[in-house]
Amino acid sequence: MNKKVLATLEFDKIIAKLAQHASSEAGRSFAEELKPSHKPEEVQQWLDETEEAAAVIRIKGNVPLAGIYDIRPHAKRAQIGGVLSGVELMRIASTIAASRHIRKFIEDVRSEGQVTLRILPEKTAMIPVLTDLEHKIKHTVDENGRVLDSASDALRHIRHGMRSAESRIRSKLESLTRGQSAQKMLSDAIVTIRNDRYVIPVKQEYRSHYGGIVHDQSSSGQTLFVEPASVVNLNNELRELTVKEQYEVEKILRELSAETAEHAPGLFTMTKMLSEIDFIFTKGKFARSMNATKPLLNEEGYIHYIQARHPLLPADEAVASDIEIGRDYTAIVITGPNTGGKTVTLKTTGLSVLMAQSGLFIPAEDGSETAVFQSVFADIGDEQSIEQNLSTFSSHMVNIAGMLNEIDHESLVLFDELGSGTDPQEGSALAISILDEVIARGARIIATTHYPELKAYGYNREQVINASVEFDVETLSPTYRLLIGIPGRSNAFEISKRIGLNSAIIENARSMISADSHEVDNMIAALDTSRRLAEQHEKETRDYLRDTEKLHRDLQKEVIAYHEQKEKMEEKARAEAAAIVEKARAEAEDVMKELRAMRMSGAAGMKEHELIEARKRLEGAVPEQKTKKPAIEPAKRQWKPGDEVKVISFGQKGSIIEKAAGDEWVVQMGIIKMKVAESDMQFIKSEKKKEPKPIATIRGKDFHVSSELDLRGERYEDALKRVEKYLDDALLAGYHQVSIIHGKGTGALMKGVRGYLTKHRMVQSIRFGGSGEGGLGVTIAELK
Structure with missing residues (x-):
């Protein structure tokens, strides 16, 4: 990335904000030297580092990084025979102590198992252990660097x-x-x-x-x-x-300096590792301060930012927008009036790309995706040069001409007010020609313009889509929301009418506008109305779905609680039965011992009443078994689908669906289907209506099917087999929605599972889990 683009997009301000979160000078230096990378593997590694740091910060809050100094100059001077001061030695001891604390901290976090760590433990493992040197310095020098008595x-x-x-x-x-x-x-x-x-x-x-x-x-x-x-x-x-x-x-x-010199190589390594760890946590703190998330990466030039915000604007002021480019279309042309937020959209996109390629999280919702571009180009703002005696238009053309020498299919190009500063007819023609050239090279383009001619351009090119920034005519102010697919309107007549301009003047002005322009404006107005109506319906549907999901979750919790209670009661009953049997066994053993003793003492002399008494004691040791008698029908009944029954063990009413194996039947109680033995059913009445069509029996280890399937740690092939079996069980159990937990990891399992779900004939739709549902580590599948 060239320095001019970084300056144009204000990447230096991002770096300044990032550096404020560093705990040491060395970590701050790492932050200040950060530059975007164009290597996908390196970018992924950087993002994984930030993800680990953010996870640790989320769980622990604070990280023990105090007391770290850049001790490389001190170690170098000791290495060449210099005598270190007490303050310099104390800084070395402080840094060694900090390395010990952070090593133990990371080990404790990993052992707790709340978060999976890979990169941070690898880096702490590379820190040399110099505890002896630390202790020797602390026994020699106090905290102020004065040599102790x-x-x-x-x-x-x-x-x-x-x-x-x-x-x-x-x-x-x-x-x-x-x-x-x-x-x-x-x-x-x-x-x-x-x-x-x-x-x-x-x-x-x-x-x-x-x-x-x-x-x-x-x-x-x-x-x-x-x-x-x-x-x-x-x-x-x-x-x-x-x-x-x-x-x-x-x-x-x-x-002491001579002894420090012996450990100089280890001190160099320690400083490097601690600086990197501090920098990693600096990125994590920065992500938390912005409420930013980790984007998914691709190399296909695809960008999809969900509710992205400008990273330099205050969170309570920035308006979030969805930005997508790179699949159905490779160019977005944003039209509309000034001060509507078009330039903010350009900078939001450009800065988010640069941040992601620098290993930083982006201010967008979970599930956002970004490409790794080899280069980013931007022509934004008034770059008039007095020294070069160039006009605004000339300055932009000089910049664009230089960009065209380097743009290729792996480039992101941002044009602000393309073709402005000259005759409108010539400027719009030049803008169209430039866009055609850049699109032909396969680059991804977002351009803003005033020219109405470019509204038609978006409809005449397959790879181009129109967009605008929403304007509220009622309040006469922009909302700054990006609207993909809808070109911008000038709103001049509506604004003039709202502020009280004479109607005759407005109508006269309308008559001067061509019929084509009227048709375009009417089309845009219709699109805008349709969009608002669709958004309203989407909100109502989303609210209804949320309420339905909540009800479903509540029912699931009740069913789970019921089964847990049942298992506890069964376990208690088994324990009591075992105790009774054990007591009976002990009693029988005592009787047998007495009988043996009587026999040894001379069985011939035993009285008849003694034998009868011992036999009664032996019989009394066997626990009495109480059998439950049917209340209505003692005789064997011919059960059939459609019969209404009462499941005795549950005390619940239900209806028979079909015959299961042996003497069991599939009974539906509310939303629950389960297999029930004939002896556990009590007949109520027969169904006079047409018998329901039999359905396949759930042949699992138990009648209960969980609403979640956890695939973490599974091999790819085994995971897909489990998904296939689980979907069959979930459909037969009557579930409308299930959760597949695949984790994030390398993304291979996630892509495979989501690909399989997309093609499954009984899956209606899929989505990632929400903030309280597991995020990108979970896919929610809606079943037909």
Whole structure:
């Protein structure tokens, strides 16, 4: 992408907004150097990175990226033998600690299993572990970069001596400031420092009283800062200790710098990986701030943005529009008056393409798709050049001429007010000729124009479609919504009438317009009316569908809850039965033990009543089984389809649909069809009407068919077999809508499943899941 196009579309402003979300200078540098790529594999990799970061941010909120510095200059200087300062070493330790935190953070997120991560763990795995160096630096240098007393025994002794000397000096000088003559001879009763030596402020006339050395004087010359003779030796001692301290500190830093140099390659790698990770999360934060989504990629030059917004406009001000180009038509000609939003549409499209090819999410709804173009060209705005003495028209033509030297079938071309700035007749002819040339090369084009001649152009070319930006005549203002397929109207007469212009003048003006123009305007008006009516019907249908889906989901929840409750009760009953059987078994075992004991003690001597009593105890150990007696018909009944029955185990009424295997029948209870044993049915009455046509039996592992099919992790062939079987079961279960969960992944499974559903004879329509239904990882199929 050339720099002029990036500047024209204001891509630099996108970069500036992106860089604000970086946590480190290195990450900010990555953001500021970002440029769109024309390699599909690279673009996909970048988008996958952003997707992982956005998912982590959505789940965790914050990412521990604080404390990262660009330590490459420090590591390089240590490598060539330089001595690093305490601050530089502390930055190295801070960066190592940050790498440890982010590595653990990513590992924890992955182990929780809420989101699938691939790229981020790969990058954290490449970060070298330098914990020993981190600890050594932190045991040597404090947070402000000062070498700690504990860094060496020698330094500890030196600083102890320095504190002792300072204490003696201060004690001596403070005794002088508290003396009887201090108020008279001193300018102020304080102890201060000049030239790294402790002094007191003495009035000029009493200089000789204290002796010692004068180190400074006030600006007026009335006060001298004197080091009294009584503390000169103490100050000398302190100065010697200070020199020793500096030497010892330098020695410690030199040793630590040498050790840092050994780890320089690892520090270079660490900085690079942390910068990339910071940049990846910068993209994720930027996506969240814009409420942006990941677009699907293709290499067919197809763009379909769903409710796309201009990325530089405030979210509450930007008007969303659907933009589609590249399949049924390769060129869009947007006509209409100024200030209607035509240029905003051009920039929205161009910026969204550049953002996607830079690995950034775009401000559009889920399911939006974009192409990877080899080049993007834009001729937008007034580019008049005073230095070159070119008019606006000439400037545009110079720009377009340069573009025509490079445009091919892998290009996106944006023309703003094509052919303007010259005679309308010549300008419109030139605009048509330019469009014909660019269309012939196979490029994707969006052009705006004032010329009414180009309205007909859209109808006369197969690959071209008209469009306009909606204008509300009632409010006399544009709505900024893009209307594909409807050319723009000037609305001059309607606006004039609304603001009170004389009707006679308006009618006179109408008479001057040609019949063809009247027909075109009437056609546009009719299209606009039809569009509004269609939108109203679509909204009503969508509302009805939403209510129906909600009712269906509620019913599904109730059915699922019922089955869960039933399973719990059955499990409880099985547990109680098992306990009873176990108790009976234990009782029987006790009786058998007693019988054996009696036999061993001499069975011949046993009394008859003892045997009878033991036999009764053995029989009593068997749990009593209660059988349910039919309330109405004890005899075997000849069941037939159409009979109304009561399913005893459920307490619900239903009707028999058809015979199943064995002694089971398919019974319909409301929206639920299930197989019921004859012993679990109670006859109510026979159906006098014509017997319903038998339907195929659901031959699954259970009578219940879920409204969702999860294919994640399945192989392609196995997944399609499962979809085929599942659709049969769902149709027989009476479902009107099912959800196929295929995940996003590489997109292969998703495309295969959606292709199969599109061709299936019993699938009426498909769509991606909504924001609460799984998004692009789920396909919703409407069944016939």
